[in-house]
Amino acid sequence: MNEIKIFSPATVANVACGFDVLGFCLDSVGDDMVIRKTDKKGIHITKIEGFDLPYEAELNVAGVSALAMYEDAKPDCGFEIEIYKNIKPGSGIGSSAASAVGSVFGMNELLGRPYNKTQLTEFAIKGEAIASNCEHADNLAPALFGGFTLVKSITPVQILEIPSPDDLYATIIHPQIEIKTSESRAVLPKKVPLTDAIEQWANLGSLVHALHTSDYNLISNSLNDVIVEPYRSQLIPHFNEVKQAALKNGALGAGISGSGPSIFSLSKSSQVALKVKDAMNKIYSKTGIKFEIHISKINTQGVKII
Amino acid sequence: MNEIKIFSPATVANVACGFDVLGFCLDSVGDDMVIRKTDKKGIHITKIEGFDLPYEAELNVAGVSALAMYEDAKPDCGFEIEIYKNIKPGSGIGSSAASAVGSVFGMNELLGRPYNKTQLTEFAIKGEAIASNCEHADNLAPALFGGFTLVKSITPVQILEIPSPDDLYATIIHPQIEIKTSESRAVLPKKVPLTDAIEQWANLGSLVHALHTSDYNLISNSLNDVIVEPYRSQLIPHFNEVKQAALKNGALGAGISGSGPSIFSLSKSSQVALKVKDAMNKIYSKTGIKFEIHISKINTQGVKII
Numbered sequence A, B: 001m002n003e004i005k006i007f008s009p010a011t012v013a014n015v016a017c018g019f020d021v022l023g024f025c026l027d028s029v030g031d032d033m034v035i036r037k038t039d040k041k042g043i044h045i046t047k048i049e050g051f052d053l054p055y056e057a058e059l060n061v062a063g064v065s066a067l068a069m070y071e072d073a074k075p076d077c078g079f080e081i082e083i084y085k086n087i088k089p090g091s092g093i094g095s096s097a098a099s100a101v102g103s104v105f106g107m108n109e110l111l112g113r114p115y116n117k118t119q120l121t122e123f124a125i126k127g128e129a130i131a132s133n134c135e136h137a138d139n140l141a142p143a144l145f146g147g148f149t150l151v152k153s154i155t156p157v158q159i160l161e162i163p164s165p166d167d168l169y170a171t172i173i174h175p176q177i178e179i180k181t182s183e184s185r186a187v188l189p190k191k192v193p194l195t196d197a198i199e200q201w202a203n204l205g206s207l208v209h210a211l212h213t214s215d216y217n218l219i220s221n222s223l224n225d226v227i228v229e230p231y232r233s234q235l236i237p238h239f240n241e242v243k244q245a246a247l248k249n250g251a252l253g254a255g256i257s258g259s260g261p262s263i264f265s266l267s268k269s270s271q272v273a274l275k276v277k278d279a280m281n282k283i284y285s286k287t288g289i290k291f292e293i294h295i296s297k298i299n300t301q302g303v304k305i306i
Helices: A061-073 A095-110 A117-132 A140-145 A181-186 A194-213 A216-222 A229-235 A239-248 A270-285 B061-073 B095-110 B117-132 B140-145 B181-186 B194-212 B216-222 B229-235 B239-248 B270-285
Strands: A003-013 A022-038 A042-049 A078-084 A148-154 A157-162 A168-175 A191-193 A253-256 A263-268 A291-297 B003-013 B022-038 B042-049 B078-084 B148-154 B157-162 B168-175 B191-193 B253-256 B263-268 B291-297
Touching: A003 A095, A003 A140, A022 A095, A022 A140, A022 A168, A022 A291, A042 A061, A061 A078, A061 A095, A061 A117, A078 A095, A095 A117, A095 A140, A117 A140, A117 A157, A140 A148, A140 A157, A148 B194, A148 B216, A157 A194, A157 B194, A168 A270, A181 A229, A191 A194, A191 B194, A194 A216, A194 B148, A194 B157, A194 B191, A194 B194, A216 A253, A216 B148, A229 A239, A229 A253, A239 A253, A239 A263, A239 A270, A263 A270, A270 A291, B003 B095, B003 B140, B022 B095, B022 B140, B022 B168, B022 B291, B042 B061, B061 B078, B061 B095, B061 B117, B078 B095, B095 B117, B095 B140, B117 B140, B117 B157, B140 B148, B140 B157, B157 B194, B168 B270, B181 B229, B191 B194, B194 B216, B216 B253, B229 B239, B229 B253, B239 B253, B239 B263, B239 B270, B263 B270, B270 B291
Parallel strands: A042 A078, B042 B078
Antiparallel strands: A003 A022, A022 A078, A022 A148, A148 A157, A168 A263, A168 A291, A191 B191, A253 A263, B003 B022, B022 B078, B022 B148, B148 B157, B168 B263, B168 B291, B253 B263
């Protein structure tokens, strides 16, 4: 096998109560990538469609993670990477993570899987870091492992795979506005009230328990963010309106996807997720802001060969 | 049935990474109580052995929780309470919680169980509040439900029962010194760094997952407290020495029990718990400070009739 085509999925990080550690994987949105073994040594990005991104491997998220792996594996070949990007950079649903994950997953397959997913996460972190200026894995982990993941730590990389009930669907609205990562970081306080932190970890512990026990009511009760949402939601037009409409239409919960501007909700059943989509659509249709809405089952597989 | 004798267990709250929300129940330490139906109306504490505590129901933890239930149930009888206190007040292993839980559990049994455990928690909170000047349930919940519990919220009371592996044992050393609750609260900061809070909720989420999956290594990796221990451990003589000795002798983790001064550790198997006991004993024997050490299996039943 010298060439494979892969699907690298979009992901939702933070998930209300799990800022910086929790994430889940989407099914219906993601990038396609072709990875090809070549005689010519090195990493070469030969095609990028969808968005305007750098072709130089050292400047491209997929290239940097590929180089990190390439320098470790020292294979007797090179790799070409084609990127068919569907996830808009800066959307808040793991665009850079999908790129970082896709290249290392594909190369690993072509090399006969010398690395496990934890090791692939380590390489992918290097790519993710050039997009966000810091090493984090809350989008990488669900893109690689699928399902819900908890990033226990990144030094060393320790990813926990949290089970989730079968009938869980996400609805995600992506307003086509740009929030600079620097801005979404700047609004966060360096210190938080201990009482708020306690409430947040009660919710996260509770959500992990709820996912293990397929307790939809408890999932719903746990999807609260008292730490980040009060600050970042101000950067997202009509956030509260969208969130309230989602809840009113039966969603278990809603919140900011990653650092925004996308807003996610979780629902029990595709029917409810569809109702939530209609409600979100109605609100944003009036705003004049361009947007996309995705419905997705939780993707338990993660990145895959297609 | 007009009289029952019950065992109301000691408990460990906080459990390193779960400040204010997590707790577990002990088997080998606890108070005995006799609850008796009487024709004479009202709540009457008729005997207290072990420690010097008030006989006036309105001033006694067991009395206050009993009164809260009594006023709700409005039964056609009264109750006498005898308290055989083995858990020293202020020890950090849920002395007041055992009292608060014992009276309402016993009365509920004698009345034919009109209340569930969540409702009993609500009454017991009223008793606990007069001991600690605030409403909390992180000791009450494990005393009532047994095992590991997570207090999702107290308004309304929502307690989650977290499963735990069979071979988990606690070793607890109780230095016979007094730390005032007011002092142990005063040392805590009102605000905490967001990065520390993130580490804490990663650990708590991880511990809940580890308990669900009986992953002893992950239990061990998760038992870290970056929020409270740095402050409160300074109030406990030889804390670090005891903690390090526990870890060196095979404990999965160790930390402050409740607000101290007791120090708990968790071990896989009773043999390791015994080694940890010996190591703790060796350290404290040299200090001149009186102490007690308990080894206990995790008590999955909680308060019970004996």
